[in-house]
Structure formats: C-alpha cells, structure tokens
Amino acid sequence: MEWIYSDKAKEHFTNPRNALKEKERFEDDGKGTVGNIKCGDEMLVAIKVDKKKNIITDCKWKTYGCASAIASTSVMSEMVKGMPIEKAYHISPKDITKELGGLPEHKIHCSVLGDKALRAAIDDYYRRNGMEEKIEKENAKIVCQCMNVTDKEIEHAVLEGVRTLFELQERTKLGTVCGQCKEEATRLLNEYIRKHFK
Amino acid sequence: MKRKRVYLDHNATTPIHPEVKKAIERSFDNFGNPSSLHYEGRRARASIERARADIASFIGASPEEITFTGSGSEANNTILSMFVCPAMSCTYHAEGRNAIVTTSIEHPCILETARCLMDKGIKVLYLGVDKFGKIKMEDLRKILETKNVGLVSIMMANNEIGTIQDINQIAKIVHEKGALFHTDAVQAVGKVPVNVRELGADFLTLSAHKIYGPKGVGAMYVKKGIPFCPLIRGGHQEKGRRAGTENTLGIIGFGEAVRMRKKEMAAEEKRLAKFKETLKKGIEEKIQDVLFNGHPADSLASTLNVSFRGAEGEAILLYLDMEGIAVSTGSACASGSLDPSHVLLATGIAAEEAHGSIRISMGRGTTAGDIKYVLKILPKVIAKVRGMSTAYTNK
Numbered sequence: 001m002e003w004i005y006s007d008k009a010k011e012h013f014t015n016p017r018n019a020l021k022e023k024e025r026f027e028d029d030g031k032g033t034v035g036n037i038k039c040g041d042e043m044l045v046a047i048k049v050d051k052k053k054n055i056i057t058d059c060k061w062k063t064y065g066c067a068s069a070i071a072s073t074s075v076m077s078e079m080v081k082g083m084p085i086e087k088a089y090h091i092s093p094k095d096i097t098k099e100l101g102g103l104p105e106h107k108i109h110c111s112v113l114g115d116k117a118l119r120a121a122i123d124d125y126y127r128r129n130g131m132e133e134k135i136e137k138e139n140a141k142i143v144c145q146c147m148n149v150t151d152k153e154i155e156h157a158v159l160e161g162v163r164t165l166f167e168l169q170e171r172t173k174l175g176t177v178c179g180q181c182k183e184e185a186t187r188l189l190n191e192y193i194r195k196h197f198k
Numbered sequence: 199m200k201r202k203r204v205y206l207d208h209n210a211t212t213p214i215h216p217e218v219k220k221a222i223e224r225s226f227d228n229f230g231n232p233s234s235l236h237y238e239g240r241r242a243r244a245s246i247e248r249a250r251a252d253i254a255s256f257i258g259a260s261p262e263e264i265t266f267t268g269s270g271s272e273a274n275n276t277i278l279s280m281f282v283c284p285a286m287s288c289t290y291h292a293e294g295r296n297a298i299v300t301t302s303i304e305h306p307c308i309l310e311t312a313r314c315l316m317d318k319g320i321k322v323l324y325l326g327v328d329k330f331g332k333i334k335m336e337d338l339r340k341i342l343e344t345k346n347v348g349l350v351s352i353m354m355a356n357n358e359i360g361t362i363q364d365i366n367q368i369a370k371i372v373h374e375k376g377a378l379f380h381t382d383a384v385q386a387v388g389k390v391p392v393n394v395r396e397l398g399a400d401f402l403t404l405s406a407h408k409i410y411g412p413k414g415v416g417a418m419y420v421k422k423g424i425p426f427c428p429l430i431r432g433g434h435q436e437k438g439r440r441a442g443t444e445n446t447l448g449i450i451g452f453g454e455a456v457r458m459r460k461k462e463m464a465a466e467e468k469r470l471a472k473f474k475e476t477l478k479k480g481i482e483e484k485i486q487d488v489l490f491n492g493h494p495a496d497s498l499a500s501t502l503n504v505s506f507r508g509a510e511g512e513a514i515l516l517y518l519d520m521e522g523i524a525v526s527t528g529s530a531c532a533s534g535s536l537d538p539s540h541v542l543l544a545t546g547i548a549a550e551e552a553h554g555s556i557r558i559s560m561g562r563g564t565t566a567g568d569i570k571y572v573l574k575i576l577p578k579v580i581a582k583v584r585g586m587s588t589a590y591t592n593k
Binding site for chain 2: 013016021022033037038039040042043044063064065066067069
C-alpha cells in the first residue's frame with residue numbers, strides 16, 4: 001500500500017544514513033542542537049570540516065522526531081558531504097524536501113529543523129575558529145508593532161501549515177489591535193507560501 | 199513472502215465478524231425502503247426492527263429507546279446539540295439550564311461540538327481527570343453545585359487509555375442535581391457489560407464498527423420520556439428522531455454484530471485480559487524507561503497504552519508497521535496536528551511522554567502468537583528509535 005511518504009523518504013527512514021551511534025567517537029569541528037522534545041522534535045547535527053578547502057567532509061546527526069524528521073535529516077547529511085561550507089550554510093528546507101521527493105504538506109515543518117541544526121553546527125564551527133563575522137544573524141523584522149510579531153514568526157507559521165490571514169491571526173494575534181500591518185502580513189504570507197510550497 | 203499482519207488497532211476499528219459478513223451478504227437484495235407499505239418495504243422494516251430489538255436487549259433498553267444514526271459521532275453531536283434549541287421548548291434548556299459539563303478526555307466529536315455550543319451561548323464546563331484518567335466524584339459534585347447544568351456528558355471507556363469511569367455513581371450524582379446524563383459508550387459496549395437501567399443513563403451512544411460490525415452505522419439510546427430534538431430533519435424515519443432513509447444493510451450488520459458479542463464477549467475479554475498482562479510484563483522486562491498509561495484495574499482488557507521515554511511515537515508506529523504490526527500513537531506527528539494526545543496530557547504526563555506513546559488495542563482475532571511476536575519486535579524497534587534519539591541515553 002502507498003505510504004504518505006515518497007519512496008526515497010521511506011527508504012531513508014528505513015535505513016537512516018550517518019546517524020551518530022551511541023558510543024561512536026566523532027570528533028566534530030562544529031555541533032548544534034535545535035528544537036525541543038516537548039514540541040515533538042529535536043535535532044542534533046555534528047560536522048567535520050576540511051579547513052583548507054572549506055568543505056564539509058562528514059556530517060552525523062541524532063534526532064528525536066517522526067519519520068519525516070528522521071528521513072530529512074538523513075538525506076541532508078548525505079547532501080552536505082563534500083559541499084562547500086558557505087553553500088551548506090544556505091541550504092533550505094525546500095532543498096531538503098526536494099531531495100526527498102517531497103513531503104506531505106503537514107509534515108514540511110519536520111524538515112525545517114534539519115537545516116536549522118546544520119546552521120547551528122556551522123555557527124559553532126565559525127565560533128571555534130574565530131570566524132564570528134561569518135555568522136549570519138537571523139535578522140527578524142517586526143511586522144506587527146502592537147503584538148510584536150516578526151517576519152520570521154510568519155514564516156514559521158507558514159511552515160507549520162498556516163495559509164490564510166485568519167489562521168495567522170489565530171496563531172500569532174498579529175493585526176488584532178490596530179490592524180495596520182494586515183496588508184504587509186498578507187504580502188509576506190503569500191511570499192512565504194510561494195517560497196516553501198510552490 | 200508476505201508476512202501475516204498483526205492488527206492491534208481495534209479501538210480505531212475492527213474487522214467484520216464472519217457472521218456479520220454472512221448476514222449482510224444474505225441481505226443484499228433486501229432493498230426496499232423501510233418506510234414503504236408494500237412487501238419490499240415491510241421486509242426491510244422487519245430486518246431493521248429485529249436489529250433494533252436485539253441491540254436494545256443487549257444494553258437493557260426497550261426497542262423504542264434506540265435510534266439509529268450514521269455513526270457514533272453523529273449520535274454524540276445530536277445529543278449535545280439539543281441544548282442550543284433557540285425555541286428552548288423541547289429540552290431542559292427551558293428551565294434556564296444553559297450549561298453543559300463534560301471531561302477533558304472525551305472524543306473530539308464531543309469536545310468540538312461542545313466548543314461550538316460555547317460560541318452559541320452555552321456554558322461548557324470541563325472536568326479534569328487524575329493520573330489514571332478517572333474523574334473525581336468530589337469535582338463532579340462541586341461543579342454541579344454552582345452552575346445551571348442541563349446535561350453532563352462523560353464517556354464510559356476511553357478510546358486511548360481504556361480507563362473506565364464509575365458511570366453508575368456519576369449518574370446518581372448528576373440526577374441528584376436534576377441534570378440529564380449522557381455517556382459515550384462507543385468503546386465500552388460489547389467489551390464490558392452495559393445496562394442502561396443499571397447505569398442510570400438518559401442518553402447513551404454506541405457504534406457498530408468498534409464491535410466487528412460495518413462502518414457508517416451508530417445508535418443512540420434515549421430514555422423514554424426524556425425530551426429530544428433531532429439534528430437531522432426532514433423525514434419521519436426513526437420516529438422523527440433522525441431523518442434519512444435507513445441504512446438497512448448497515449443496521450442488519452449492527453444487529454448481527456451485537457448478537458455475536460452477546461455470545462463471545464465474556465470469554466474473549468478474559469482471554470484478552472491475560473494477553474494484556476503478558477504484554478505488560480514482557481514490555482517491563484525487555485524495555486527500560488517505560489510508562490503505562492491508564493487505570494491499572496478499571497480499564498478495557500483489550501487496551502494497553504504505553505510511553506517509551508526518548509522515542510517518538512510516529513517513528514515507532516511506522517517501524518512496527520514495516521514488521522507487520524499495526525498500532526496507533528498519541529504522538530502529534532501522526533495525527534497531523536502539532537499537539538500530542540489531549541487525553542494523555544489531561545492525565546498529567548509530560549508532553550514528551552505523550553509524543554512517545556503507543557496504543558495497542560487487541561480484539562477477537564488476536565492470538566498468543568501475536569503477543570509473542572510483538573514482544574520480539576517491539577524491543578528492537580524501540581532500541582532503533584532510541585539509538586537515533588537526542589533524548590535518550592542508554593544506562
């Protein structure tokens with residue numbers, strides 16, 4: 001019977017690649033953890049870097065999460081091996097889901113943590129090697145002044161399934177006081193839907 | 199070679215009983231409209247009334263107290279929705295009783311209907327549960343003291359953790375305060391003895407597909423003399439209580455399913471209780487850091503809910519599925535929502551333990567060999583999931 005996942009996602013879930021084994025010694029050059037098990041997923045990514053060539057030579061991971069979290073981290077770990085660190089730094093959830101052959105829409109948010117954990121690991125690498133200037137801060141911009149909602153929060157909401165302004169408001173309370181930001185919020189909403197789902 | 203499937207998700211739905219299948223097959227030509235006066239109509243009517251009588255007798259009711267619906271969910275929606283009748287003439291609402299009491303562990307068809315009633319001006323009060331999933335009688339008394347409660351709706355057996363409430367005691371307290379009492383007994387009927395008179399219910403919901411009958415047919419018991427208002431209007435069927443031409447084949451199947459339950463229930467529940475003990479012991483012996491959810495004694499013999507620390511439920515479910523085992527989970531990821539099981543959270547366990555829970559619900563097809571197989575596969579699956587987990591370190 002058909003799974004809700006693609007064959008490739010199913011295959012990665014069945015035989016996850018590069019999972020960090022419990023007693024395995026992995027001398028990483030950078031390591032990052034994101035997420036929270038209370039919310040249902042947490043991810044750790046550890047990388048080895050060829051410092052001369054600035055290339056990721058190995059990537060290991062651990063995850064507390066569902067099948068799509070496991071599959072997307074597994075596929076990501078394969079994608080970034082041999083990849084220039086700058087390029088890996090900008091890998092997006094869409095790149096990962098594309099490589100997986102797609103994910104059901106309500107599962108997309110599970111693939112978001114993989115690239116975030118990878119960026120956290122690269123940040124850690126930069127920090128350890130005195131390259132803090134390369135760390136890109138997520139410059140969140142406040143959209144709704146009244147309720148203090150940022151564009152990053154809108155993007156996050158879209159990744160978790162929000163599609164309409166009404167849903168966005170239910171979730172973030174954006175635009176529920178003066179309402180001035182509704183137009184910009186709608187524009188951003190559509191932009192993020194295009195970015196991640198179209 | 200294709201492995202035999204081990205189906206352990208009977209609380210979701212059950213396979214059709216072979217006798218039910220036969221009964222439906224025999225009836226395929228029984229096509230008449232049960233409301234018609236001619237022979238074809240009368241034949242269909244007779245089959246429906248036979249099923250009604252058998253179902254009524256199974257739960258200690260009279261046939262005229264049973265109304266067929268399209269599902270248990272529809273029955274629950276109907277019963278709760280009566281309390282917003284704007285005419286306020288056909289229900290207890292007339293006495294100014296504009297509040298409903300229910301629990302935090304009900305099926306979504308109760309919780310979402312209740313939420314909708316709130317928007318329509320009905321007060322809805324929720325009872326919490328203890329760590330085993332039981333409501334406390336003192337909480338019920340207290341909630342009934344202060345408010346104008348017209349209806350109390352409390353499920354008999356919980357679908358996720360199997361905990362059985364003390365319905366008889368609850369009904370007494372509710373009636374002392376002059377409110378009506380409904381119990382959603384979809385998971386209880388056919389698994390434990392249910393007698394509406396002994397329980398003291400004014401309304402009770404049951405469903406065919408949880409007891410080896412067909413999907414798409416449920417029923418509600420409405421005690422004689424209790425005010426009633428239909429949800430689906432526009433026909434005189436079911437004495438005006440549920441419009442729409444009756445699902446004759448479904449109802450015939452429902453009747454046969456109940457007849458079979460009457461025969462098989464007692465022995466089967468004993469058998470499943472033993473399996474549950476074996477499972478519980480086996481899991482405890484073979485897997486560390488587990489937590490059993492639900493009441494240790496007052497619980498469905500067929501239902502075992504267990505949390506595995508540091509392992510996520512959807513991953514467990516899918517790895518078990520690959521090995522031929524079907525279970526369900528309270529994890530958010532499997533449901534498509536972002537929140538884990540509201541039932542498990544209501545018992546006070548941590549969200550991460552709710553995410554890591556699975557529900558094993560056995561049934562008449564479950565064998566000792568199935569249980570042995572689960573105890574062989576489950577430890578491997580948990581070890582695999584935990585091996586990849588950020589949230590588990592082996593001791």
